[in-house]
Amino acid sequence: MATTTIPAVSSGLTPAKRSQLTKYFTWSLDHKVIGVQYLVTSFTFFLIGGALAMLIRANLLTPNSGLFIDKATYNAVFSMHGTIMIFLFVIPTFIGFANYMVPLLIGAKDMAFPWLNAFSFWLIIPAGILLLVGWMVGPPEAGWTAYFPLSGPIYSHADGQTLWAVSLHLLGISSIFGAINFLVTVKNMRTPGMGWFQMPLFVWAMFATSIIILLATPFLSGALTLMLFDRLAGTNIFNPATGGDPLLWPNVFWFYSHPAVYIMVVPGMGILSEVLAVFARKPVFGYKAIAMSSMAIAILGFLVWGHHMFTNLAPWTRIPFMITSMIIAVPTGIKIFGWLGTIWRGKIRFTTAMMFALGFLSLFVIGGITGVLLASVPVDEQAHGTYFVVAHLHFVLFGGSVFSIFAGAYYWFPKITGRYLNERMGKIHFWITYVGFMLSFLPMHISGLYGMPRRVAAYDPKFQAINILTSLGAFILGVGQIPFYINAIASLVGGEVAPANPWRGLTLEWTTSSPPPEHNFEGTPIPAPDPYGYGTPEGAAYLAGERNIAVMTLTHGSAPLLPNEQPTGGDR
Amino acid sequence: MDTRTIRRLGLVAIGLLIAGLFVGATNRFLPKPASAEAQTVSALFNFMIVIATIIFLIVEGALLYSIIRFRKKDGDETDGPPIHGSAAIELTWTAIPAVIVFGLSMYSYQVFAGMQEDKPNTLVLHVRGQQFVWSFDYPHDPNVKVLSSAELHVPLNTPIRMEIEAADVMHGFWVPEFGVKQDAIPGRVTEVRFTPTAAGQYQVVCYELCGNGHGVMRNNVVVEDQVHYDAFVKSLEVHPPAKPAPGEHTAEWGGYVLQSNKYGCGGCHYLPALNLAGQVGPSWVGLGDRAGARVKGQDARTYILHSIIYPNEYIVSGYPANVMPQNFGQQMDDTDLNSIVDYLLAQKNQTDTATGQKTAQISTP
Numbered sequence: 001m002a003t004t005t006i007p008a009v010s011s012g013l014t015p016a017k018r019s020q021l022t023k024y025f026t027w028s029l030d031h032k033v034i035g036v037q038y039l040v041t042s043f044t045f046f047l048i049g050g051a052l053a054m055l056i057r058a059n060l061l062t063p064n065s066g067l068f069i070d071k072a073t074y075n076a077v078f079s080m081h082g083t084i085m086i087f088l089f090v091i092p093t094f095i096g097f098a099n100y101m102v103p104l105l106i107g108a109k110d111m112a113f114p115w116l117n118a119f120s121f122w123l124i125i126p127a128g129i130l131l132l133v134g135w136m137v138g139p140p141e142a143g144w145t146a147y148f149p150l151s152g153p154i155y156s157h158a159d160g161q162t163l164w165a166v167s168l169h170l171l172g173i174s175s176i177f178g179a180i181n182f183l184v185t186v187k188n189m190r191t192p193g194m195g196w197f198q199m200p201l202f203v204w205a206m207f208a209t210s211i212i213i214l215l216a217t218p219f220l221s222g223a224l225t226l227m228l229f230d231r232l233a234g235t236n237i238f239n240p241a242t243g244g245d246p247l248l249w250p251n252v253f254w255f256y257s258h259p260a261v262y263i264m265v266v267p268g269m270g271i272l273s274e275v276l277a278v279f280a281r282k283p284v285f286g287y288k289a290i291a292m293s294s295m296a297i298a299i300l301g302f303l304v305w306g307h308h309m310f311t312n313l314a315p316w317t318r319i320p321f322m323i324t325s326m327i328i329a330v331p332t333g334i335k336i337f338g339w340l341g342t343i344w345r346g347k348i349r350f351t352t353a354m355m356f357a358l359g360f361l362s363l364f365v366i367g368g369i370t371g372v373l374l375a376s377v378p379v380d381e382q383a384h385g386t387y388f389v390v391a392h393l394h395f396v397l398f399g400g401s402v403f404s405i406f407a408g409a410y411y412w413f414p415k416i417t418g419r420y421l422n423e424r425m426g427k428i429h430f431w432i433t434y435v436g437f438m439l440s441f442l443p444m445h446i447s448g449l450y451g452m453p454r455r456v457a458a459y460d461p462k463f464q465a466i467n468i469l470t471s472l473g474a475f476i477l478g479v480g481q482i483p484f485y486i487n488a489i490a491s492l493v494g495g496e497v498a499p500a501n502p503w504r505g506l507t508l509e510w511t512t513s514s515p516p517p518e519h520n521f522e523g524t525p526i527p528a529p530d531p532y533g534y535g536t537p538e539g540a541a542y543l544a545g546e547r548n549i550a551v552m553t554l555t556h557g558s559a560p561l562l563p564n565e566q567p568t569g570g571d572r
Numbered sequence: 573m574d575t576r577t578i579r580r581l582g583l584v585a586i587g588l589l590i591a592g593l594f595v596g597a598t599n600r601f602l603p604k605p606a607s608a609e610a611q612t613v614s615a616l617f618n619f620m621i622v623i624a625t626i627i628f629l630i631v632e633g634a635l636l637y638s639i640i641r642f643r644k645k646d647g648d649e650t651d652g653p654p655i656h657g658s659a660a661i662e663l664t665w666t667a668i669p670a671v672i673v674f675g676l677s678m679y680s681y682q683v684f685a686g687m688q689e690d691k692p693n694t695l696v697l698h699v700r701g702q703q704f705v706w707s708f709d710y711p712h713d714p715n716v717k718v719l720s721s722a723e724l725h726v727p728l729n730t731p732i733r734m735e736i737e738a739a740d741v742m743h744g745f746w747v748p749e750f751g752v753k754q755d756a757i758p759g760r761v762t763e764v765r766f767t768p769t770a771a772g773q774y775q776v777v778c779y780e781l782c783g784n785g786h787g788v789m790r791n792n793v794v795v796e797d798q799v800h801y802d803a804f805v806k807s808l809e810v811h812p813p814a815k816p817a818p819g820e821h822t823a824e825w826g827g828y829v830l831q832s833n834k835y836g837c838g839g840c841h842y843l844p845a846l847n848l849a850g851q852v853g854p855s856w857v858g859l860g861d862r863a864g865a866r867v868k869g870q871d872a873r874t875y876i877l878h879s880i881i882y883p884n885e886y887i888v889s890g891y892p893a894n895v896m897p898q899n900f901g902q903q904m905d906d907t908d909l910n911s912i913v914d915y916l917l918a919q920k921n922q923t924d925t926a927t928g929q930k931t932a933q934i935s936t937p
Contacts, residue, residue: 070892071784143781149758150741150783240759246742247757280642282652286662311744311780312755312762315688319681326673330666337665338657340634346652347644358639365631369624372673376620376680378613378687381753382602385744385779450603451748453779456787460775535654 027122029114031099032516034121036416038096041124042089047485048132049084050478052077057440057474063461074457075141076160080131082144083164086264087171088128090401094267095120095178097408098206100416102182104509104516105200107191107525112184120177127170134160134167143455145253146227148238148246153231162231165224172221175263179213182206191508194527200507201290201531205270208294212259212266212301220256223249247312254305262301264397266294268404269335272357275407276339278505279354280346283532286338293331293338300328310380318377325375332368336361351503352426356407359434363399367392370445388448394441406433406484413491414498418514422495425487432480439473506539507531588626596622603749606770606795609687610751616683623672687752687765691731694765698735699724699776701743701756703897704785704852705839706776710805719808720833722849724776724793727801731767740897744780747793755780768795785895788852791839821907826915829908835900837912843919853896854888860920876913880904 023033024040055077059068069077099117103110111117134140138158142151151161186207190199199207227249229235236242238249269290277284284290306313306321313321339361348354370392373379383389406429413421447466452459459467501510506528512521533539573581596618605611642652698709700720707720726732736745738756745764746753754764778789796804810832813824830837831846838848842855864872867886878885883896897903904912 070894071787072892072894075781075784075786141784147742147781150781155741155783240757246759280652281644281650283654283656285655286657289657289662289666311753312742312757315684319684322680323677326677327670329673330670333669334662334666336631338662340631340638341655341657341661343638343642344634345655346638346642347648347650348639348642349644358635361635362632365628369628372676373617373620373624376616376676378680378683378751379617379620382610382613382617382748382751384753385746446601449601449748451746451775451777453744453746453777453786455781457784458787460790530656533654535651539651539654 027118029110029118030518031103031111031114031117032416032520034117035096035098035100037121038092038099038124041121041128042092042096043485045084045088045092045128046481049081049089050481052081052084053474054478056081057471059457060459060467061471063459063464063467071457072141075143075455076135076139078455079140079143079146079164080135083131083140083168085397086144086260087168088124088131090264090397090405091171091175091260092124093405094209094264094401095175097271097405097412098182098202098209098267099178101412101509102185102203102206103189104415104512104520105203105507106186106189106194107508107521107527108185108189109519109521111181112189113181116177117181120174120181123170123174123177127167127174130163130170131167134163137163140164145250145257148227148230148249149240151227151249152238154239162228165227165231169221169224169228172217172224175213175217176221179210179217182210183214186210191525191527197288197291198527198529198531199291200270201273201284201287201294202267202270204291205266205273205294208298209263209266211295212263212298215302216256216259216263219252220260223252223256226252247309250309250312251305254308255302258305258308259298259301261396262297264401266297268360268401268408269294271404271408271411272339272360273342274505274507275353275357275411276342277532277534278411278503279349279351279357280343281349281534282342282346283530283534283536284338285341285344286334287532289334290338293334296331297328300324300331304328307375307380310377311384322375322377326372329368329372329375336365336368351410352421352423352430353407353410353503355427355430356403356410359430360400360403360407363395363403363437367395367399370395382449385453386448387444387452387454390454391441391444391448394444398437398441403433406430409484409488411503412509413488414502415509415514415516417492417495418498419491419495420498420502421491422487425483425490429480429483429487432476432483436473436475436477436480440470440477441473443469443473501543504543506533506542588629591629592622592626595625602751604770605751606747606749606768606772606774607751608767608769609765610749611769612683612686613751616679619679620676623676689765691765691767694731694733695727696733696735697724697726698737699745699756700737700739701745701778701782701789702739702836703741703783704778704789704895705836705850706743706745706778706789706791707833707836707839710808712805712809716809717812717832718805719810719831721804721808722791722833722836722839724791725801725804726768726793726795727798728768728771728795730798732765734764734766736762736764741782742780743778743782743789746777746779747774748777749774753779771795771797784892785840785852788895816907816911818907821910821914823911823914823918825907826911826913829912830915834908835904840896845919854891856916856919858919860917863917872917873913876916877909880909880912 024036028034055068059074099111137160139160140146140156142156142161146164149155186203226237230237230239236244238244238246240246273284273290303324304321306317307325310318374383374389374392410421410426443466447463452463498514500513508525508527511525528542529538530536599618599621601621602614602617605614696711700707705722707722708724709720710718712718734745736754736756738758740758742758743756744753745756750766750768752764752766754762756762772795774793774795775790776793778786782789810828812828816822816825827846830848838846838850840850840852841848842850843857860872863875866875875886881901883898884893887893
């Protein structure tokens, strides 16, 4: 006994507190613990991916490579940057938020399959390690898209490329298990009184995202399996010299990877709907249209992969992909206009979460507009494979996804930890990020259209000025993330204590304590009749704690009660 | 809506239209078009920029207006009005974008169809991409041997159909001022069409990641009148020396192989005597003088031979490893290989004509 109590005393931790901390390093079935595990892991990878971005930008300060790293290392650095940011930061961060929040938002006690949930997370760790080990055996140098024949055994003979494929395989399996779990949880475990159209929009977004993951990710797995056959078993599936076809790879890869763009942005759109309504103190404008546009994007997203191949598909096959890609602008527009309608005539509270949400809106619209330009086949013939595309994808994935991640982080941190993130530091974080982002990615549009290809270690000296500007922006952006990490750690230890409902939100996560107890709710939670009923008497009554009034109005609602099951725990 | 609101909305609409047209007409987002295709693409692009500007201003304007106008007043802790939506407004902002993208698709299709059309008197040229150079072939009298060129020459105002091949990995053929792109795909012949309309010098740039030297895979393009073009193609004609018998090799044959750009060496290496203008790898000027002194205990011949077959074995300082392909040992037949070495060994006592820094660096290794 003595051996266990002495170190606990000396480090100032009681055994109870210690077990609070150690549970995050163990196999836990609690969705809240798993959510935090996801978030801490992914934000660690954000640091690694970000450091690689700094290295890329440092190297591009001069037109001839070699300032810091040679050309081969440069290719490895941007390949790793893309892979880490997509597969080990953005996707797992949203899964982390969803893990923590979806059961709370629908009034469930846990996910439908807690064991599978833990398994999904613990696949991330070996996958991340395998990817990073690639550095020691010759890193992948073929970009995150890994086109053949460059990524094949002849031109990428180092084992890092193989490890890359194995790592992504594991991450794909993790995603698929996660998607099944979310679909079943949302379908079956909503609390009584929560019909489909009483679901918070983040839940709708995760439902749509899970459909995309479930249907698209098997294609990534298939493509990676074929890659491993070619690399390890001596097949020639992608090798044109012996009858294979290198174009098979981009077709299958983009059949996953374009929907993956929506896997990375639809959850962020869900977070945006939550944050904008709460801090504008107004209902979401056109709730059903926003919910259904997520579903429309999920389905349409499967019909547009060819726009990544406008320069190699047979010319006439490019046209249908142009039309479907253009159509995606319509549901995206519905969301953007709906969000504007939400804040219009609201009473806007400028919290850090709200500022990141408004920042998302201002940047995402630029990414959307450049997306329509890229969807046009003739315009794409100018922009394809250049810095214009780099700018576009960062406006969507940084201006969109990452800004919504930060909005979610500032919004839900009090719920997850019981303490607020420091708002002053948060605003410093926001402004440095916003200015750095603009300086970094806006000029790239021009260098791209004027002839600077992406993924180059050396470039025409006429682009040096624009690259120096971009690099300065990137360094500001990089430094700007440090306040967030300091804030998170400092607030965790000594931040202002948050009540159960710090933002006066109507969704169910705010009806339980911060952080929530082990089984989330005392008793069965009763949802507000309208998750965004701000300004309505029912909403005010619900916030005042008069849940019975909420129940009464519920009977007037249009949606019938669903025979939802509560978790029985049988899966454990 | 009262008349004042309608008048205000009307003014905003006119302002937006003027702003859109202004940006559409004056923007310099694209390089100056140098081909018929680039001109039609520019027109399409500028039309899209008009619409993009208007949408951008509407969204950012509404956002900024809301941020200023609808911020919470001090002391006001109440909620906003419970507006849940409006079927008419939602339908409007669904229908208008739908109509816009429909129109843009039609216009884009028209432009694209025009670019794909067969035009009379089309000149067919051929390009081959390999790590990390382009080489170009021109139609010629089949009885005359004609070299490939590392620089693309095209006649002004002549429709060109470029047949594109890739020797190793995927590459991308792009001349930014021509406004057209097409991947070079191993195992396939793809094509791209353009009609150059402005004389001058441009660059063909590789935009598809192809390995370590991807960023330096840029060759010159010259658009010139028919007379100069014909003269250029004529200058590529050669009367080859006899190929040495198997097992034998001559410097003469080596020079011919290098000049004919059979292995793309001139894309990276510099040797004015053969019109090789590459700037990526070490210069060959006076190579015979210093090759023997580069590695202790190794004669000049072995040094050059090894440098071709195992390019990473000796890296000249200032140049990165892994740029030169490592498969020349398999690609070249023995006669070619040894003849090239013969030729390079003979590069002695040359006056350094290059003004480039690299050459100067190399002559004093």
